[in-house]
Amino acid sequence: xxxxxxxxxxxxxxxxxxxxxxxxxxxxxxxxxxxxxxxxxxxxxxxxxxxxxxxxxxxxxxxxxxxxxxxxxxxxxxxxxxxxxxxxxxxxxxxxxxxxxxxxxxxxxxxxxxxxxxxxxxxxxxxxxxxxxxxxxxxxxxxxxxxxxxxxxxxxxxxxxxxxxxxxxxxxxxxxxxxxxxxxxxxxxxxxxxxxxxxxxxxxxxxxxxxxxxxxxxxxxxxxxxxxxxxxxxxxxxxxxxxxxxxxxxxxxxxxxxxxxxxxxxxxxxxxxxxxxxxxxxxxxxxxxxxxxxxxxxxxxxxxxxxxxxxxxxxxxxxxxxxxxxxxxxxxxxxxxxxxxxxxx
Amino acid sequence: xxxxxxxxxxxxxxxxxxxxxxxxxxxxxxxxxxxxxxxxxxxxxxxxxxxxxxxxxxxxxxxxxxxxxxxxxxxxxxxxxxxxxxxxxxxxxxxxxxxxxxxxxxxxxxxxxxxxxxxxxxxxxxxxxxxxxxxxxxxxxxxxxxxxxxxxxxxxxxxxx
Amino acid sequence: xxxxxxxxxxxxxxxxxxxxxxxxxxxxxxxxxxxxxxxxxxxxxxxxxxxxxxxxxxxxxxxxxxxxxxxxxxxxxxxxxxxxxxxxxxxxxxxxxxxxxxxxxxxxxxxxxxxxxxxxxxxxxxxxxxxxxxxxxxxxxxxxxxxxxxxxxxxxxxxxxxxxxxxxxxxxxxxxxxxxxxxxxxxxxxxxxxxxxxxxxxxxxxxxxxxxxxxxxxxxxxxxxxx
Numbered sequence: 001x002x003x004x005x006x007x008x009x010x011x012x013x014x015x016x017x018x019x020x021x022x023x024x025x026x027x028x029x030x031x032x033x034x035x036x037x038x039x040x041x042x043x044x045x046x047x048x049x050x051x052x053x054x055x056x057x058x059x060x061x062x063x064x065x066x067x068x069x070x071x072x073x074x075x076x077x078x079x080x081x082x083x084x085x086x087x088x089x090x091x092x093x094x095x096x097x098x099x100x101x102x103x104x105x106x107x108x109x110x111x112x113x114x115x116x117x118x119x120x121x122x123x124x125x126x127x128x129x130x131x132x133x134x135x136x137x138x139x140x141x142x143x144x145x146x147x148x149x150x151x152x153x154x155x156x157x158x159x160x161x162x163x164x165x166x167x168x169x170x171x172x173x174x175x176x177x178x179x180x181x182x183x184x185x186x187x188x189x190x191x192x193x194x195x196x197x198x199x200x201x202x203x204x205x206x207x208x209x210x211x212x213x214x215x216x217x218x219x220x221x222x223x224x225x226x227x228x229x230x231x232x233x234x235x236x237x238x239x240x241x242x243x244x245x246x247x248x249x250x251x252x253x254x255x256x257x258x259x260x261x262x263x264x265x266x267x268x269x270x271x272x273x274x275x276x277x278x279x280x281x282x283x284x285x286x287x288x289x290x291x292x293x294x295x296x297x298x299x300x301x302x303x304x305x306x307x308x309x310x311x312x313x314x315x316x317x318x319x320x321x322x323x324x325x326x327x328x329x330x331x332x333x334x335x336x337x338x339x340x341x342x343x344x345x
Numbered sequence: 346x347x348x349x350x351x352x353x354x355x356x357x358x359x360x361x362x363x364x365x366x367x368x369x370x371x372x373x374x375x376x377x378x379x380x381x382x383x384x385x386x387x388x389x390x391x392x393x394x395x396x397x398x399x400x401x402x403x404x405x406x407x408x409x410x411x412x413x414x415x416x417x418x419x420x421x422x423x424x425x426x427x428x429x430x431x432x433x434x435x436x437x438x439x440x441x442x443x444x445x446x447x448x449x450x451x452x453x454x455x456x457x458x459x460x461x462x463x464x465x466x467x468x469x470x471x472x473x474x475x476x477x478x479x480x481x482x483x484x485x486x487x488x489x490x491x492x493x494x495x496x497x498x499x500x501x502x503x504x505x506x
Numbered sequence: 507x508x509x510x511x512x513x514x515x516x517x518x519x520x521x522x523x524x525x526x527x528x529x530x531x532x533x534x535x536x537x538x539x540x541x542x543x544x545x546x547x548x549x550x551x552x553x554x555x556x557x558x559x560x561x562x563x564x565x566x567x568x569x570x571x572x573x574x575x576x577x578x579x580x581x582x583x584x585x586x587x588x589x590x591x592x593x594x595x596x597x598x599x600x601x602x603x604x605x606x607x608x609x610x611x612x613x614x615x616x617x618x619x620x621x622x623x624x625x626x627x628x629x630x631x632x633x634x635x636x637x638x639x640x641x642x643x644x645x646x647x648x649x650x651x652x653x654x655x656x657x658x659x660x661x662x663x664x665x666x667x668x669x670x671x672x673x674x675x676x677x678x679x680x681x682x683x684x685x686x687x688x689x690x691x692x693x694x695x696x697x698x699x700x701x702x703x704x705x706x707x708x709x710x711x712x713x714x715x716x717x718x719x720x721x722x723x724x725x726x727x728x729x730x731x732x733x
Contacts (some may be wrong), residue, residue: 034718037630043721046644047627055635065406066372072403073367103640107621114618118705121611129606131352143356151359153371153423218625218637235364236357237485243353259601271496283496297494328705336701338611340603341595 053099056175061086066155066176073153074212080219088211089154091180091204094197101211108214109140115229115328116140122326124240126319126339131243138238142206148232149205152212154178156201180204226328241318249309253286253293255343256316263289265312267305270295284308358485367404369472372421373464374408383453387416390460398461402468415453418463422446422472446472552598554668559602561589568666569695581711583698591694594669594687605694612697615705619712620648647726648717651689656720658688667691692716 037044061067061082071085084104092100116139120132127135138144157177159167164174181198199207217225246252253265271283283297284304294315296307325332361367377391378384391409399407448470450463552559559565566588573582583591590603597604621640628639639645647653658664669687696716700708720726 034714035627035630035721040721043644043726044627044631046647046726047624047639047642048631048633049638049642050634051638051641065408069371069404069406073371075365099635099638103637106640107625107637110614110618110621114614117611117614118700121607128352129610132607132610134352134354138355138357141356147356147359150423151361151367153367153369155371214637217622231364233357235360237360238355238357240355243355245351245353273495281496283494297496326705327700327708330704330706332704338607338697338701340590341600341606343600 051099054097055099056083056086056090058083060172061175063170063172064174064176066173068176070152070154070176076216077220080215084215084219085212086175088215089175089178089208091178091199091207093179093181101207104211104214104218105207106210106214107217108210108212111217111225112140112210112213112229112233115226115326116234118326118328119234121338122324122336123320124318125321125337126317127240128244128317128342131240131317134243135238135240138243139233139236142202144233144236145209146202146205148236149178149209152209154205154208156204178204178208180207241314244314244317246310246313249306249313253309253312256313257288259343265293265309267308269301269304286312360485367423368402368468369422370405370420370468370470371423372406372408373467374410374417374419374421376410376412376414376417376419378413378416379411381413381415384416386454386456386460387452389457390464393457394461398464405468415451418450418452418460418467420448420467420470420472422448422470446474448472554597554670557666557668559593559598559668561585565589565592565666568662572661572663576715581699581703581707583702587698587702591698592663592667592691594667594690596670596672596687597668598670605690605697608694608697608701609690610693610697611700612693612695612708615700615708616654616693616696616712616716617649619709620645620717622709623713623717624648644726651685653720653725654689654692654716655685656723656725657716658692660719660723663691663695664688 034040035043058081064082064086067082067086067089071080071082076085087099088101088104090096090098090100092102113136116136120127120136120139124132124135155177157174157179159169159174164171178201180201183195183198183200185193185195187193213225213228216228250265250267257263257265266287267284268287269282270285272281274280280299281297282299282301282304283295284301284307285292286294286296286305286308294308294310294312296304296309296311298304298307321337323334325334327336361369375387375391375395377387379388395407395409399405448467450467452460452463455463549558557565566585569588569592570582570585573579586603591605591608593602593604595604595606624639624642624645625636627644628636628642633639664684667687669684672683696708696712699711
């Protein structure tokens with residue numbers, strides 16, 4: 001639409017709710033009896049920080065239809081104020097009038113990092129460290145979280161303040177949109193300028209998603225935050241097998257077996273066809289003692305041997321225990337298995 | 346030289362509905378004309394049924410716009426559905442432009458019931474461009490049966506030359 | 507799975523099966539200085555300072571004594587895991603179980619717990635904007651690396667670590683590298699508590715022990731006067 005004049009906004013009645021204020025007490029799941037005002041007054045005073053920036057009020061936030069729709073889409077419930085959601089979409093800007101999401105996103109970042117880490121360690125206890133860190137990053141990295149934010153249906157505020165004024169929009173309507181100082185500007189068509197200040201759209205989405213998680217923890221408590229992370233982040237798919245990379249698989253397998261006091265690997269040709277043809281196929285099994293660790297096939301014996309060693313290593317590193325309960329699960333009975341780390345030399 | 350060198354970077358892929366389901370349709374704009382006869386059905390819908398309809402879908406933002414011409418409904422979708430072929434290829438350059446899919450349908454000369462049906466279609470759509478699937482089943486997961494190997498067939502069932 | 511069970515070798519399929527014999531070599535262990543091609547005597551490198559790496563009471567008595575002294579032994583850990591906690595990845599080329607993954611797990615919990623803790627403190631002190639505590643001096647102090655140093659030096663955890671000192675002449679080990687190794691050990695201890703006793707217990711350990719030790723010492727003092 002070229003003009004916004006004559007536009008009527010319809011706000012569904014059920015979406016207009018009355019929320020509590022931002023400083024509503026949350027239920028701490030951790031006991032902090034040691035640090036009361038009486039016992040440690042000076043320590044407590046270190047945690048006081050009153051920034052002069054005002055926070056978005058509930059009344060202002062209620063005026064944005066897209067914010068109300070986003071709130072309903074994420075099923076945040078009545079405990080989660082619209083004002084917090086509006087704050088979660090407000091990144092640090094140069095001329096920002098309202099408190100930004102930087103602190104909320106700090107809280108969210110730490111929560112999501114822990115829950116993904118414990119989940120990954122429970123699921124794949126033997127992953128090499130490099131693969132492990134990248135697998136965690138596949139969930140909590142910028143690309144992943146920005147994709148989550150886009151799936152949430154968060155819109156980016158693309159209009160400049162003057163455009164908004166000319167089209168008759170108020171400031172409140174933009175509370176439902178992601179607001180940030182973009183590092184990328186387009187001075188003319190076909191030219192992109194990457195500035196030093198500001199952030200990219202992906203990073204802004206990441207901050208918003210983290211902040212929403214932080215807000216869920218703040219207003220709805222720990223188990224709700226964990227559920228939110230389970231449903232929106234950990235439900236995504238990461239193919240860990242394709243992340244493994246081996247430069248010298250046979251050598252690595254030898255180290256691994258030697259460390260575990262098992263016989264050194266022996267490759268045995270198990271089947272072959274068309275040795276003198278243009279397309280030979282070999283199947284090689286890699287054995288340690290009597291047990292077949294892995295089997296590979298290839299068009300040369302060397303290739304098949306290498307694949308056999310890779311498959312043997314994959315069988316080891318991608319081991320998944322039957323009991324997949326994470327340590328934060330109160331119903332967990334058995335201790336978590338953490339491996340001893342990979343060998344290097 | 347270490348036998349083991351790093352890892353290959355990966356990004357998680359969305360599986361909407363595996364954990365929580367987010368309706369892809371996030372915004373619907375209804376554009377009508379105050380004078381034209383082709384807008385009659387939409388005008389009826391706006392006055393009689395829109396409030397009830399919008400209340401049913403609080404996760405969708407409804408916008409009503411007055412503009413001359415035939416009536417139009419326009420849906421905005423936030424799409425990273427696994428069913429989208431662009432997602433299946435895992436091509437990050439393609440991923441970028443499927444996020445804001447727009448679907449536009451003309452509502453001219455439709456009566457109030459037909460308008461509502463068209464709106465339901467917009468609400469329930471994934472927002473993906475229509476395409477013909479090549480396989481009956483599409484999945485992000487590998488086949489559980491694995492790849493057939495001639496060397497691992499039982500002797501009795503083997504092809505005899 | 508035995509390869510014979512695949513039915514490829516004994517039955518009449520026509521593969522050429524070649525069984526390699528494993529080669530047997532005689533190894534000579536050199537006891538003197540390093541020599542090219544020789545394998546070092548494990549007794550030479552399985553030591554850290556004057557301590558020998560072994561699963562025995564002597565190596566673990568310090569850390570075990572500490573864990574049994576707090577909260578009436580609530581956080582006690584199995585011996586094998588404790589030895590892993592105090593072994594750094596630099597020790598013995600990673601041949602022995604080391605604490606890297608435990609410390610990654612511990613770090614993620616530690617940073618989450620400090621955030622939760624700070625939010626609670628803000629709640630107690632009735633801050634206008636609870637989340638703003640993240641920008642406070644106290645929160646920044648909680649997240650400084652030296653915070654963990656206080657704990658490791660007070661509990662004496664630093665003395666029992668097995669690691670390979672890259673500066674053999676610096677016997678005190680008072681280098682920056684040594685500090686990193688010590689911090690990793692503290693985090694690995696937290697990670698080990700998560701694995702054995704669950705997240706909630708580990709959070710209590712961080713708040714009631716690690717942070718409490720820092721509050722009791724003068725870690726928060728010098729900045730209190732300026733704050």
